[in-house]
Amino acid sequence: MKCQITNALSDFFFEYETPRQVLVRNRRVGVVCRLIQLGVLAYIIGWVFIYEKGYQSTDTAVSSVFTKMKGVGYTNVTGEERVWDVADYVFPPQGDSSFVVMTNYIITEGQKMGKCPELPGKHNCSSDADCEGGSFKRTGHGHMTGVCDNATKTCEVLAWCPVENDHNIPDPPLLKSAENYTLFIKNSVTFPIFGVTRSNLVEGIDATYINKCLHNTRDSPLCPIFRLGDIVKESGFNFETIAKVGGAIGIVVDWTCNFDVDVKYCKPTYNFHGLYGNPSETDKARASVGYNFRYAKHYMEDKVPKRTLLKVFGIRIDIIVQSLARKFDIIPTLTAIGSGVGIFGVATVVCDLVLLYLLPKREFYKNMKFKYTDTHGQHDSESLGLDTSSVYFASEAKTRPGQDTARSNDPDSEAGSTETEESKK
Template sequence: MCIISSKMKSYITEALSNFFFEYETPRQVLVRNRRVGVVCRLIQLGVLAYIIGWVFIYEKGYQTVDIAIGSVFTKMKGVAYTDISGEERVWDVSDYVYPDQGGESFVIMTNFIITDGQTQSMCPELPDGKNTCNSDADCTKGQFKRTGNGHMTGKCVNTTNTCEIMSWCPIEDDRTIPNPPLLSVAENFTLFIKNSITFPAFGVVRSNLVEGVDQRYIKKCLYDPDEHQLCPIFRLGDIVRLSGFNFSQMAGVGGAIGILIEWECNLDLSLQRCIPKYGFHGLYGNAKEGESSQASVGYNFRTAKYYMEDKVEKRTLMKIFGIRIDIVVHGLARKFDIIPTLTAIGSGVGIFGVATVVCDLVLLNLVPKKDFYKNMKFKYTAVQDEVPVIQLDKEDQEKE
């Protein structure tokens, strides 16, 4: 038993010693074959170009990324004048901007149809061809038509050949849109955009009022994509033009434009190089589209102002055609980080193994001396059956 225990102890000690103090490396076979060598180097060169060009230079795999959190504040400036049927009026920001809170989405009124003095009463439907009638039977009392403007009273008005309805009367007549637009001067209105962003992962806060954009500069600048790329004041006509639309046509029936404020910041460089870029994109209202083929042209909505007159509630209804502005902020910051760097390097080193796999397939299967290369690469040995250790110990005891 003592002999068995001593041999087991020796076996365990040797195994531990081999595990901790020995190093194993695969056998390398040097093959002098020009074609295979060229293929191997070309594949390795391609992998190296991918790692350097795509992973590190283009995708910047050595940096970590953070997405910005931003806010937008806007302010319009400009005054318009109208003279409609001898009624003169001046329109300021409070009159033509909806809503007036200065958010990132708002509408600038450029044209309108106004209906004064509406009251809750009985009147005939608008004779627009959508609600015609020949007799009272065509006007079912208490019902309304999808194309109508109120509840039918059951009477057909002979003078208009339309149903009598209970609604806000007189009914709005929007069959003719003013042309040219009543607020065509809006082309010269200016929009001031103030944008602030933060990259919480890096603790960086930036504003579009960057270095050099001070009060003196703002008072005289106007955005220009070539000369004043950082000016935060935009002429409405320029916004429409840069989005690819025609202002006079868009002002007539309305439309929508998206303004993209894009931040691409490399925080490994100077923070002053983290500046915004403005982009303008027409969403709908394109002058190139055939208006007659569209189901709904432009952008419009209705709003009303209510008041009391002789104890009777009245309202002034306005159908507003305007340019809707939607401001979107997209921010992305990058900064060096050792973890993604090591991950990119490790994945690249792993891809280098593709060259070895391809060359092995060529050597072992396609070249004329494939059998010779197989013998050089693989070593074949016959494994003999091992005799159990306990049996050897018993034979030693018998000899003793």
């Protein structure tokens, strides 16, 4: 027993097994095999290594964005002149990566808390019975008092009076001058795996350059200062249309870097996308048009709290940072090579299927590829004390009387791998 265990361990550690191979001289199968291998090789080199860059590891950036708008707007509504600066037309004012630039508005001044009639067309009534006191409607401006105003034939409400009338949107937009506002974007990214930090104020962009540059996709692609009208144009919208009712635009700062070369070549690119609505759509076909919100400025007048209400129509800017950095790494390289080598086995599987099931001489190839043994016959011979190899070789000698003794006694000799004239027929 101890000897058997020792032999088994010795065989396990000191012996090497290799599969038996059969060399088939067949032009069609050979061509199919080489074509498949060539396709796999093209896939590994072209797709895995060149296109997908499977020899590199990847990392995405942690980023921060600061923004600053500049520009002055001017309006003259019914003879009332007004100048609008950054504090008036940017919401919120903190310089975040998402903000709104006001381009049009409806203003309701001098509102104070009290009772007043609703607008015509909202909560119409003919008597007090039509106005349910103590209730309110979603589209209304306040809390109904249960009184029908005879002058307007609308229900009276407790609200900020006079109520806002937003039926008529100014056209052209009041702040059309917003087209010449400028946006400054400051972006910093860090790739933690590679330990690289970059800013969109790359080499060559200093204070002197920033003071005079304006972003242009062709001439000044790295300038971080953008004209609002150019942003709208690049996103596919018409400025006057989007300025009237508002909309949303995305600015994508793309950091796609290859750190196998010098870090200074890692520079951002800027892309512009219309996020809200399709420029080719007709406004009448959509249920809700544009982008707007309300903003109130509260004050005291003669000890009475009042407010000025603005319905703001504006362009919402969303700055999105997109990043992907790559660098050579031996682990993904070996993984890509190993998977590629494994795919080469597809050629062997396909050629075996052709040989064993499609070619006319498939039975001959099966005999060459596989060895068949009768376990019952071998067991009976061993129980009788016979030498199974001698019996096998003897039977082989009887079936091949024309062959010499050396060839008939070796089942793995060239005679067993040669296609005879009879099999060719």
